[in-house]
Amino acid sequence: MKRFEGKVALVTGAASGMGKASALRLAAEGAKVLLGDLNAEGNQATANEIEAAGGVAHAVAFNAADEASCKALVQAAVDQFGGLDVVVNAAGIASFYHLHELTNDIFNKFITINLTSVFTICREAMPHLKKTKGNIVNFASLNAKVMTAYQTAYCASKAGVAAITKCMAQEFEADGVRANVICPGGIETPMVKNIRFPEGLNRRLLANLQPLGRKGEPEEVAALVAFLASSEASYISGEDIFIDGGARSAL
Numbered sequence: 001m002k003r004f005e006g007k008v009a010l011v012t013g014a015a016s017g018m019g020k021a022s023a024l025r026l027a028a029e030g031a032k033v034l035l036g037d038l039n040a041e042g043n044q045a046t047a048n049e050i051e052a053a054g055g056v057a058h059a060v061a062f063n064a065a066d067e068a069s070c071k072a073l074v075q076a077a078v079d080q081f082g083g084l085d086v087v088v089n090a091a092g093i094a095s096f097y098h099l100h101e102l103t104n105d106i107f108n109k110f111i112t113i114n115l116t117s118v119f120t121i122c123r124e125a126m127p128h129l130k131k132t133k134g135n136i137v138n139f140a141s142l143n144a145k146v147m148t149a150y151q152t153a154y155c156a157s158k159a160g161v162a163a164i165t166k167c168m169a170q171e172f173e174a175d176g177v178r179a180n181v182i183c184p185g186g187i188e189t190p191m192v193k194n195i196r197f198p199e200g201l202n203r204r205l206l207a208n209l210q211p212l213g214r215k216g217e218p219e220e221v222a223a224l225v226a227f228l229a230s231s232e233a234s235y236i237s238g239e240d241i242f243i244d245g246g247a248r249s250a251l
């Protein structure tokens with residue numbers, strides 16, 4: 001028996017990296033997956049890959065910066081597949097900035113895309129999750145707990161994701177809805193490969209970013225997503241689970 005047979009999962013950030021790996025994993029385990037990403041081509045490619053492997057997927061254009069788009073994404077999952085069991089919020093952005101470069105517009109962009117979108121999607125999904133006794137897996141980061149120079153906006157957004165997820169876990173525990181946060185360390189994805197570092201930064205201040213031995217693979221994180229989203233994790237809620245190769249414990 002596949003763990004997600006008969007279940008519906010919504011996955012954001014499904015065009016790339018850990019969102020894509022999570023969507024592939026959930027679909028391989030039987031979930032019908034609704035995929036959302038700003039990168040429409042990549043999102044459709046993930047849907048095609050799932051269907052080529054015999055799974056069920058539907059790709060929807062989605063902009064996390066837009067409240068209406070967040071609401072429409074949840075509605076699309078319900079319209080397409082008749083309900084919602086699992087929500088995985090993986091869409092996000094990351095960059096490094098000197099404080100003096102970090103305008104309010106840039107700061108607010110991080111908060112809107114990385115945090116407000118997660119809040120909106122969870123709020124809109126909650127009535128549906130209450131019906132199915134479903135659950136939420138939100139992507140925060142090692143940077144939800146370990147703060148890094150030049151990442152003021154990113155760290156604020158990810159600490160916020162951890163906070164709101166735990167609040168929701170408390171509020172909806174009695175309804176049978178679980179909510180957990182995944183906090184990856186350095187994972188080998190396009191986000192990390194293409195990350196922007198500003199001129200003139202002090203590398204010594206970034207020492208806590210060094211992974212132990214190697215970076216993680218998106219599939220290793222997807223395995224954790226699938227476990228947390230499954231009934232095997234039925235007594236785990238309100239947790240932030242670090243998947244960082246031991247990096248946090250070394251700090």
Ligand SMILES: NC(=O)c1ccc[n+]([C@@H]2O[C@H](COP(=O)([O-])OP(=O)(O)OC[C@H]3O[C@@H](n4cnc5c(N)ncnc54)[C@H](O)[C@@H]3O)[C@@H](O)[C@H]2O)c1
Nearest residue numbers: 013015016017018038063064091092141184186187189191
């Ligand atoms: N890679 C890491 O080392 C790492 C570490 C900790 C946390 N994270 C978090 O994990 C999540 C997944 O990251 P990843 O490394 O797989 O990155 P990624 O860049 O490979 O994937 C992120 C996806 O989000 C999408 N996205 C970005 N802005 C969007 C928007 N406005 N609307 C809709 N989609 C949008 C992108 O198109 C992309 O497909 C992110 O939330 C990230 O912050 C990553």
